[in-house]
Amino acid sequence: MLNIHFPGDEGFEQATRPWNLAVHQPVRAVAEAHDADDVAAAVKLAREAGLAIAAQPSGHGASGDVEGAILLRTRGLSTLEIDPAARVARVGAGVAWGQVQAAAGAHGLTGLPGSSPVVTVTGYTLGGGLSWFSRAHGWASSSVRSFDIVDAEGRSSTVTRDDELFWALRGGGGDFALVTAIEFDLHPAPDLYGGRVLWPAERAPEVLEAFKEITATAPDELTLWFELLQFPGAPPFVAVDSTYLGQDASRLLAPLDRIGGTLSDTRGRMPIAALGDITGEPTDPGPGASKAQLIGDLDGILERLMPIDPLISVQIRHLGGALARPSDSAAGQLDDPYLLYLFGLPGVEERQQEIIDGGRRPYTFLSRGESAADAFPAETLERLRDIKRRHDPDGLFRSNYPVLGGN
Structure with a gap:
């Protein structure tokens, strides 16, 4: 049964909180759904009240653009089914990647998760989903077989490849329908090698040169992230995080x-379920400010980045591989070989803006003050807007970064 919380109710403020506690969500009500019928009931309630509805399983990626809307929590949609013979997973909208990896890893299989085990599969995939394994297998959204949805009229259906919504939902965000479950392909992963190597920050020039050398010829099964780290009360560090879909990447990582x-080195064979241990990201909500940009080369990058204080982390992800190939989804093709991602506590925005010089960033890396127009090429954005206008003409659904927002 759909549970509704209103301002003034006990626990209302807690129910509105997103993952990033620096984001305020001035919603009219919070609805907690436990199945697809509850989601349909929430849509009908929003229509009757003349309000928009915004779905957030866990609140990751929230922009705060929900004023006057009904916030829909879908943590209760917890279906998780693995078919190891068919190499397929089916998950409800509240399932997190850590749960999927634990279940799939038991069969020598993997999904396409990012760095955090607590991010939900649905929200991540609707934004495209940039995975540790995307160089080998593309966007997480590229592996989707079908979406179970509730449309703007409150009707439930399954969207497959022959429906134009299928293209939009694979990377275009949650602006077109409420997704209640996703079915997607799993990929063979009988072996996984990975970990982090850590040095003092003064080694950054040498580490970056090694990073550039390795990524210049890396096979698609190997992914590297270069990181500058400045934790409160600690000296600055530089690190390289890596994963390899195979038994041993020692030779590939020899530089x-x-x-x-070296201060520490955690590289070695590891279970699929332990993927989140590589970066050790927080698993509890907290305040933060992030900024990202796709970049074409690394010339002069350290001069722009160092010293990183007052930022906490600066990450350069190696892209390419399957991500650079044509994609029949809204997530599209990434021509740039690297992604720059900056993170710090609120108050670092001016420093981030000094580093970021414009350009595109993936939809799932948008931050407050940005719009879908910053993520998609003009032709893709116009197609998404056309689909939005036809499938949700009254603007009932409001994603974190609406496709009709911005320029």
Whole structure:
């Protein structure tokens, strides 16, 4: 049964909180759904009240653009089914990636998760989903077989490849329908090698050169992230995080071993379910400010980035591989070989803006003050807007970054 919370109710403020506690969500009500019928009831309630509805399983990626809307929590949609023979998973809108990886990993299979085990599959996939394994297998959205949805009229259906919504939902965000479940392909992963190598920050020039050397010829099964880290009360560090879909990447990562002063090295064979341990991201909500940009080369990048204070982390992700190939989804093709991602506590926005010089960023990396127009090429954005106008003409659904917003 659909549970509704209104301002003034006990626990209302807690129910509105997103993952990023720096974001305020001035919603009219919070609805907690436990199945697809509850989601349909929430849509009908919103229509009758003349309000928009915004779905947030866990609140990751919230922009705060929900004023006057009904906030729909879908954590209760917890279906998780693995068919190891068919290599297919079916998950409800409240299921997190850590749950999927634990279940799939038991069969030598993997989904296409990012760095955090607590991010939900649905929200991540609707934004495209940039995975540790995207160089080998593309966007997480590229592996989707079908979406179970509730449309703007409150009707339930299954969207497959022959429906134009299928294209839009694979990377275009949650602006077109409320997704209650996703079915997607799993990929063979009998072996996984990965971990983090950490050095003092003064080794950053050597580490970056090794990173560039490795990524220049890396096979698609190997993914590297270069990181500058400045934790409160600690000296600055530089790190390289890596994953390899295979038994051993020691030979491929040999340039890292030529760098002296290593503080720690966690590389080795690891279970699929432990993927989130590589970066050790927080698993509880907290305040933050982020900014991202696709970049074409790394010339002069350290001069722009260092010292990183007052930022906490600066990450350069190696892209390419399957991401650089044509994609029949809204997520599209990424021509740039790297992604720059900046994170810090609120108050670092001016420093972030000094580093970021414009350009495109993936939809799932948009931050407050940005819009869908910053993520998609003009032709893709116009197609998404056309689908939005036809499938949700009254603007009932409001994603974190609406496609009709911005320029």
